[in-house]
Amino acid sequence: MHAPDSVAGTDVRETGTPLVRCENAARTYGSGVGAVVAVHGLSCEVPPGARIAVVGPSGSGKSTLLHLMAGLDRPTAGRVSHPGLGDEDAVGLARHIGIVFQGPSLLPPLTAVENVALPMRIDGVAEDEAGSRARAALVSLGLEELAGRLPDELSAGQAQRVAVARVLARRPRLVLADEPTGQLDRETGRQVLSVLLGTADELSAAVLVTTHDPRVARELDVQWYMADGRLIQPATDPGAGRREVRP
Numbered sequence: 001m002h003a004p005d006s007v008a009g010t011d012v013r014e015t016g017t018p019l020v021r022c023e024n025a026a027r028t029y030g031s032g033v034g035a036v037v038a039v040h041g042l043s044c045e046v047p048p049g050a051r052i053a054v055v056g057p058s059g060s061g062k063s064t065l066l067h068l069m070a071g072l073d074r075p076t077a078g079r080v081s082h083p084g085l086g087d088e089d090a091v092g093l094a095r096h097i098g099i100v101f102q103g104p105s106l107l108p109p110l111t112a113v114e115n116v117a118l119p120m121r122i123d124g125v126a127e128d129e130a131g132s133r134a135r136a137a138l139v140s141l142g143l144e145e146l147a148g149r150l151p152d153e154l155s156a157g158q159a160q161r162v163a164v165a166r167v168l169a170r171r172p173r174l175v176l177a178d179e180p181t182g183q184l185d186r187e188t189g190r191q192v193l194s195v196l197l198g199t200a201d202e203l204s205a206a207v208l209v210t211t212h213d214p215r216v217a218r219e220l221d222v223q224w225y226m227a228d229g230r231l232i233q234p235a236t237d238p239g240a241g242r243r244e245v246r247p
């Protein structure tokens with residue numbers, strides 16, 4: 001079943017220089033007898049505009065792979081590069097890659113609109129423009145009424161939608177979402193995923209979502225399956241990895 005150094009993404013129609021390329025990338029935590037190989041040498045590419053689900057059980061290495069792709073972590077062997085994003089350093093990459101985390105990630109003392117505007121301010125966007133882009137992102141996610149609320153005045157689903165707005169307002173070229181619906185009920189999760197994918201579409205951003213939920217995975221165009229730190233071929237749907245990505 002395992003396919004060491006398996007290549008995922010090569011069945012996807014190339015639509016440009018890959019945003020992320022993993023070449024035999026591996027990540028081992030610790031050393032010696034206590035070492036945990038979270039990701040074995042795997043190779044994959046994320047083309048522009050791709051919509052990919054990384055599916056696998058808890059502990060299979062999904063988050064580790066996402067962190068490597070985001071530049072938040074470095075492989076202990078092999079290479080992760082971002083040729084389609086200019087192969088910048090971590091700070092440069094942060095301007096192109098938006099990350100949605102599973103849990104609450106809003107800053108408690110800031111209102112929703114301030115939370116959305118903050119990363120743009122850090123990027124150097126002028127206050128007025130950051131504010132108007134933040135408000136527009138909240139409107140597009142149906143959150144305009146909540147712009148002035150603090151995070152602890154929001155439901156979990158509303159807070160996660162604000163976190164999605166915060167990522168999308170920066171107009172990233174790649175969105176990496178780590179179990180973005182994992183802490184939400186099914187209906188709220190469906191709404192969050194829908195706005196995430198819809199807005200990413202408008203921005204022509206590629207999206208990679210990790211999930212253990214096949215229902216979530218089916219909303220994406222391509223499914224990659226992970227087990228024991230390796231990418232494996234789809235077991236139940238041989239065509240799943242071969243769907244074309246829209247240009």
Ligand SMILES: Nc1ncnc2c1ncn2[C@@H]1O[C@H](COP(=O)(O)OP(=O)(O)OP(=O)(O)O)[C@@H](O)[C@H]1O
Pocket residue numbers: 029030036037038056057058059060061062063064065212
């Ligand atoms: N900082 C760490 N130190 C040691 N081991 C770690 C660390 N982070 C992750 N691991 C281990 O690496 C393996 C992969 O973890 P990872 O979080 O990538 O899996 P996952 O598929 O995202 O799991 P989940 O769905 O539960 O989030 C697991 O065995 C985990 O225990």
